[in-house]
Amino acid sequence: MSAPAAPDARQAAARVAAGAAEELSGRGLNASYRLVEAGVAYAVKVHCPERSGAVEASRIRRVDALLRGAPWYPRVLDLATVRAGGRDRLVVVRPYAPGAPSDDARAQLPEVMDVLAALATGARGTAVEDGLVGDYATAWLGDAERERARVAPLLTGEWAMPARAVDAQLPAALAGAARLTRADSLVVHHGDLHGRNLITAGPGRWTVIDWDETGFSRRPADAGKALWLSCRRGRGDFVLDPAAVRDFLRRLRGRVGVPYGQAVDLARLGALWFLPRRDHVDLLVRRGADLGPWYLGWVGRFWARFADNAALVAAVAAELDTAAPDGH
CATH class of the missing domain: 3.90.1200.10 (Aminoglycoside phosphotransferase (APH), C-terminal lobe)
Structure with a gap:
């Protein structure tokens, strides 16, 4: 049986807007979420409007093309600009990284x-x-x-x-x-x-x-x-x-x-x-x-x-x- 398809950026943004994703703590300009679909966890990054332009999207795409073979790099599953709250927001979906950061x-x-x-x-x-x-x-x-x-x-x-x-x-x-x-x-x-x-x-x-x-x-x-x-x-x-x-x-x-x-x-x-x-x-x-x-x-x-x-x-x-x- 094949693995379920990952949610695309628009689907992920809709789940976030509906309160169906867990917001992760952080003090950055962009918001991070953990979204579970069919038992599989995904990381969803919703950029603030001021960091959602074509340049930001192009940078992420170009780096993704270069690094996606590295074992420590979470590849981009989907990326799109989504209209939310009257503003365009860049939404990026990647595999969710299980585990925890070091305390030191x-x-x-x-x-x-x-x-x-x-x-x-x-x-x-x-x-x-x-x-x-x-x-x-x-x-x-x-x-x-x-x-x-x-x-x-x-x-x-x-x-x-x-x-x-x-x-x-x-x-x-x-x-x-x-x-x-x-x-x-x-x-x-x-x-x-x-x-x-x-x-x-x-x-x-x-x-x-x-x-x-x-x-x-x-x-x-x-x-x-x-x-x-x-x-x-x-x-x-x-x-x-x-x-x-x-x-x-x-x-x-x-x-x-x-x-x-x-x-x-x-x-x-x-x-x-x-x-x-x-x-x-x-x-x-x-x-x-x-x-x-x-x-x-x-x-x-x-x-x-x-x-x-x-x-x-x-x-x-x-x-x-x-x-x-x-x-x-």
């Missing part, structure tokens, strides 16, 4: 590195339109003064401290990101790769979830962000673990070829993801009034610890570089 993202470093290595080579020989290339650093590298001015009204009062830290660190962060940008090097970009987005269902059985922001990049943006989110001592705060940083940089050099001498720039690149952008904050508040203050407090904790953490990354990288037999 540091435990997922080997798996994270497997994915980073695959993404680094996944776009080789692929021609991609410029409109599909971009990551969290793109807007800041394009016009940092504009982005900073737009968010300025939010960074006052209790949020003045992160504003000072951002202003002190932004020039070096932009310079580091620019040095890591290569016009002739295209990689597949996940957008939110870290241990909590790896769902483990048993030994050797794991799935990478949350491909909402996927696309392509010309810099190691996933690695920069993963350094911060996979090497911290615990969720919700940003004290980096020296042993985890050492393990991360060693694996990154061996699997992806990023030399120790680029570790500080990699940390600076990843820090750009923690710069609050006005449109992101506005969309979060639209989804839930409490999400804006939560997000600003979260990035504030990152910037409060940034200088000490960056110094740690520099020290570990220098130690590894000195000990490396080939000096690279």
Whole structure:
């Protein structure tokens, strides 16, 4: 007997609208659901209208075509733009990943590195339109003064401290990101790769979830962000673990070829993801009034610890570089 057909995007959206799907917790801009049809579970992602354009759909389709053979990648079963509540929303249906994320993202470093290595080579020989290339650093590298001015009204009062830290660190962060940008090097970009987005269902059985922001990049943006989110001592705060940083940089050099001498720039690149952008904050508040203050407090904790953490990354990288037999 053949397996039952998966629901298409429009059917899935109708089930979500009827309350027949389980909404999954999360603080992102898009909503995630678990939908069960004929005993089979599916993951349904309903994008917010502002993230439901043709560019987002094209990025997801192009990455899906490149990665669908990877054992940890949940292929797209259907994707469509659906009219709901008077707005167009991108709806993506994938297999549901059973299992749970690790309570400690540091435990997922080997798996994270497997994915980073695959993404680094996944776009080789692929021609991609410029409109599909971009990551969290793109807007800041394009016009940092504009982005900073737009968010300025939010960074006052209790949020003045992160504003000072951002202003002190932004020039070096932009310079580091620019040095890591290569016009002739295209990689597949996940957008939110870290241990909590790896769902483990048993030994050797794991799935990478949350491909909402996927696309392509010309810099190691996933690695920069993963350094911060996979090497911290615990969720919700940003004290980096020296042993985890050492393990991360060693694996990154061996699997992806990023030399120790680029570790500080990699940390600076990843820090750009923690710069609050006005449109992101506005969309979060639209989804839930409490999400804006939560997000600003979260990035504030990152910037409060940034200088000490960056110094740690520099020290570990220098130690590894000195000990490396080939000096690279």
